[in-house]
Amino acid sequence: MMSCNGKATVLRPILYLLVLVWGCYGNSDGGGRILVFPEDGSHWINMEVILLELHSRGHHITVLRSAESWYIPQNSPLYTSVTVHPAPPPAEEDIGPDFYTVLMQRSLALRKMLPVRRFLEQQKDTTAMLTMFHGRALRLISAILDDSILVAKLRESRFDLMFTDPTFPTGVLLAQYLSLPAVYNIRWLNAGEAHTIIAPTPPSYVPMYNSLLSDRMDILQRTENFLRYLAIVAQERLVIVPIYADLLRRHFPPGADLFSMQRSADLWLMRVDFVFEFPRPTMPNVVYVGGFQCRPARPLPADLEAFMQSSGEHGVVVMSLGTLVSALPKEVSEVVALAFAQLPHKVVWRFLGERPASLGNNTLLMDWLPQNDLLGHPKTRAFVAHGGTNGIYEAIYHGVPVLGLPLLFDQFDNVLRLQARGATRVLEAATLTTEDFLEALEDVLDNPSYRGSMQKLSRLHRDTPLAPLARATFWIEYVIRNGGASHLRTDAYSLPWYSYYSLDVVMVLLVPCVASLWAFIFVCSRLCCRRSRKKTKHD
Incomplete structure (x- = not known):
């Protein structure tokens, strides 16, 4: 009797062929070819709303999904799906039906702790969860990139863009590998709120993830917020980046780094509305679509x-x-x-x-x-x-x-x-x-x-001229029509950190000041010495 894995092996080439046929001939009515990599759970629920709208507008959608998915169906009238079978996780990282209940119980226990201990325990728990979830994302993107047949079929399908939720970077890495313009459906990224990686995020008034602070903070609250900011930076650099280091060496050109890939998206559809969120700096390629899933109530059963x-x-x-x-x-x-x-x-x-x-x-x-x-x-x-x-x-x-x-x-x-x-x-x-x-x-x-x-x-x-869902679909179609939106991306990300913070400019300005001060002191010391010698001779 053939096992489930054996059936998947037989069916996989058939699925790839369907993707290729659809990609080559399914665009006869002018709709775009969109490759989608979603995240599961509530993230999928709101992304599906956008897919429904895109489908109604004549776009052709392919969804890459994990065989471990809970909410993303393999069969749907909205899209063609390709199911990827990642390597099984270690037993200690297996997420069962009670996983989030255990997390909830741990969260409630943390709420009873004193603030300092709670902060330390939160960072420990966050590090463990980031390691586990990004480990699962690594196994998934590895299964895709190591499958040369799948990658070839995806390339031959000539997609117009990648639409992805980059909470974990599977879709980001695949978009880079396939050289596709990327549109994000996003609020969270890496270890914090997505703005922290694309826009200036002063911790003096922008509250960090899980800080329970507003944008009006006293000195102690700003200190806590700054420590949380440092913790996010440390988790990104020391926990997340090393997880993907070997994958980047095997599949991408030398020097490729995760943060540059994440920042290279053409458009960020941010699930935020500032009637709810605290005001903060932003960038031209960030489009705010908070509440796009909302709609007038329908009759109840x-x-x-x-x-x-x-x-x-x-x-x-x-x-x-x-x-x-x-x-x-x-x-x-x-x-x-x-x-x-x-x-x-x-x-x-x-x-x-x-x-x-x-x-x-x-x-x-x-x-x-x-x-x-x-x-x-x-x-x-x-x-x-x-x-x-x-x-x-x-x-x-x-x-x-x-x-x-x-x-x-x-x-x-x-x-x-x-x-x-x-x-x-x-x-x-x-x-x-x-x-x-x-x-x-x-x-x-x-x-x-x-x-x-x-x-x-x-x-x-x-009170807006364009509803959030209409705004989201307009900008997705904008990227399709124009082959990207690179003109909205800043070049700030290509600057080294010392240039970004203008430390090299400070040095350029500081050198002549220091030189002038040194020359002034030198001249004064010489004059003082000369007067001292004259006085000594006179005596």
């Missing part, structure tokens, strides 16, 4: 609509923890369920796992829920959210106030940004009590300032 209408004048609270974490720890779930049971409102809660014993009759548990459509429903009064970017922007789009319950990664920073805008209350899941949760939720529900602040953000977010 009949049974869910009936539940919403049964809430009467009180309305409904929606709760979701996103795609990666299925459920809170049992003790926290019981706290939340008991608080919900004391509300006059109805509750729709995306929940997987054992049903909480304290669950009230007013609460509906769902394995999956149409989050955008629920947030856009007129009966929805508040959103209890973990702080993922997609959910935050959907709440902003529909003007629904948020009770933040951050668990992992950037979620803490996201809810802090909303809190700074007066649109949310934030709670610590690690020390949550029923009383605290109920008080905060009732505050969000009853205090009109939260809804007013969120509706103001919604008006600002919508």
Whole structure:
């Protein structure tokens, strides 16, 4: 009997042939040929929105996906897929279904630590995760570049551009290897926020990843922020870059480096809107498309609509923890369920796992829920959210106030940004009590300032001449039409660091100043010596 790997070996040349035939003949109606390398999880959910729009505009899409993918389907009406089979990871790096639950529990434990110890433990954990995730990315890009048949077929398909999420650099490296213009769908890169590698990022007022700081910092906060900036730089140089060193030596010209490749993208579609994000320096080839996945609410299924209408004048609270974490720890779930049971409102809660014993009759548990459509429903009064970017922007789009319950990664920073805008209350899941949760939720529900602040953000977010999704597709097509957008890229990245910071200019200016000062001192000393000798002779 043939094994699964044997079947993949037989089917792989057939898939490559289909890619070639599609690449050569599938563009007869004038659409672009787009090679896509996405990231999994919530990153794929929002990238798929752009792919749907590109497909509707006549573009032909090929998606490279890993056989280990959880969310990226092999078969889709939107694209042709090519599945890559990377080498299996070591047993200690295997990511199972409970991986993110373990990460959440570790994150909650860190929240109970004193700040200094928490900072040190966070850096240790971040280093371990970067090593693991980039190790997986290395195995994937190695499987692609070492497969000469696949690479040849990709070259022969003559793609117009690479569209990729560069959180991990598999798509970046492949675009460079195939000499394709690159468009990023991006917010995070390497060990921090993507702006840090493309635009000036002064840590004096630009808060670093996971700092939980705003853009207004006192001296101690600026010190912490600067240390986090140094930690990000160290992790990039000392952890990430060495992982790909051997791959670059084997497949790229001498002197090739990861950072130069990352910066060479023609266009950065940044999943950011400054109604939410703190203002900061940027670059001409950065296009802001925060909230592009948001859309007007569609009708709900009949049974869910009936539940919403049964809430009467009180309305409904929606709760979701996103795609990666299925459920809170049992003790926290019981706290939340008991608080919900004391509300006059109805509750729709995306929940997987054992049903909480304290669950009230007013609460509906769902394995999956149409989050955008629920947030856009007129009966929805508040959103209890973990702080993922997609959910935050959907709440902003529909003007629904948020009770933040951050668990992992950037979620803490996201809810802090909303809190700074007066649109949310934030709670610590690690020390949550029923009383605290109920008080905060009732505050969000009853205090009109939260809804007013969120509706103001919604008006600002919508007040634009071009919707974020239309802006994203326009610029992707711009790169296709013009064969790239190199005129938007700065040459600053080609400068050595001492030139970038003008240290060589300082030296040029300093040398004549020092020389003049030395000459002045020399002349003065000579004159003083001459006078001293004359005085001695006179005496």
